[in-house]
Amino acid sequence: MTSTPGSGSTTTTAVIRASGLTKRYGDLVAVDALDLVIAPGDIVAILGPNGAGKSTTIEMLLGLRTPTAGEVRVFGDAPNAKATRARVGAMLQESSAPESLTVAEAVDLVRHYYPFALSLDDILDRADLSEKRGNRIAQLSGGQQQRLNFALAIAGDPDLLFLDEPTAALDVEARHLFWEQVRGLAAHGKTILFSTHNLAEADALADRVILINRGRVIADGTPEQIKATVATRTVRLVTDVGVAALAAFPGVRGVEVAPGESVGATHPTLVVQTATPEDLLARLFAGGHLVSQLTVTDTDLETAFIHLVGATTQTAPTATPDTTPEHVMESAS
Incomplete structure (x- = not known):
């Protein structure tokens, strides 16, 4: 599928520029000739199903994994160059900070690696950890641990920030509060790349969405552009027309009984996917059918995601089974 690229793909000043980025494990292609340009100040969501190549891509952009082929430049240099690392922060799913340290000790330790680090108090305040500064890491809840990971990622006042499932806990x-902080960083010219399975979150926050499946970019654009690739709207209603009969109506692309409804109910609430809800309703009214509890909504990012991933999965060759450590990691992301 070809989609309209986001603003980052046409800018002359790139924070990240990847060309032909490829990662192979034997016969398995985890990332397949990926081209990517990210502009300064953008909030970019990298989405895809488990095993799509998201984490592999992010690790190559961070310089944590070496590409099999292709090239990546971050701020015009290699991602693992010393000058590049000083400008990049990463919030990955697991922290390596020793659990015996206090929150303040861990943050202070990390901030001293950076030439232009934020103050300890500023970091703790931004991560909402000021009241936990004396707590040992082993005592933190899952959410507090996640906020600590964010604190460690922003300690060096990075110009580029990677966030892997940042709000999961x-x-x-x-x-x-977390996303208020992220928006504030972007407003000051910081570039944010994040991965998430919360598509509503990506829809609300991202300037640009990059959708990856089977190691390839299958869609790239603003959330509105991505949603516009799927010309369907969702009609939710109660009617006396059955599922099979309704599915046969012109323009209807799918019908299902709404979650939580009994399939055996006399008139269960139905969820209909159609590009022409006006035609559907006109046909129902013209036939004198029952229509009640009616709502019509535009396509959301989740619907577009399911459609685009499904379309590319059906047309792609069968993948080699995931057996490498990389794909064990991928399936958890």
Whole structure:
């Protein structure tokens, strides 16, 4: 599928520029000739199903994994160059900070590796950890551990920040506070790349969405551009027309009984995918059918994700089974 690229693909100043980036494990191609340009100040979501190549891509961009072929430049230099590392922060899914350290000790240790680090108090405040500064890492809850990982990632005041499933262990309030911080960083010219399985979060926060499947970019654009590739809307209604009959209506692409509804109910709530909801409703009304509890919504990012991934999976050759350590890691991301 060809999609309209996001703003980062046309800018002359690139924070990240990857060309033909490829990673193979024997016969298995984890990342397949990926081209990527990321602009300064963008918040970019990298999405894809488990095993799609997201984590492998991010690790090559960070210089943690060597490409089989292709090239990546971060701020115009190799990703593992000393000058590059001083400008990059990463919040990965597991922290390597010793659990015997206090929060303040761990943050202070990391910040001293960077030439332009934020102050300890500033880091703890941004990560909402000021009250936990004296707690040992072993005592932290999952959400607090996640906030510590964020603190370690921003300690060096990075110009480029990688976030891998950053809100997975956070409650609703902490999640909103976290993304306020991220928006603030982007507003000051920082570039943010994040991966998430929370597609509503990606829809709300990302300037640009890059969708990867089977190691290839299958869609690249703003959330609105990605959603526009799937010309369907969702109609939710109660009607006296059955699922099979409704599925036969012109323009209807899918019908299912709404989650939580009994399939054997006389008139269960149905969820219909159609490009022309007006035609569907006109046909129902013209036939004198029952129509109630009606809602019509535009395609969300999750629907577009399912459609695009499904389309590329059906047309792609069968993948070699994941047996490498890389894909054990990928399936957890």
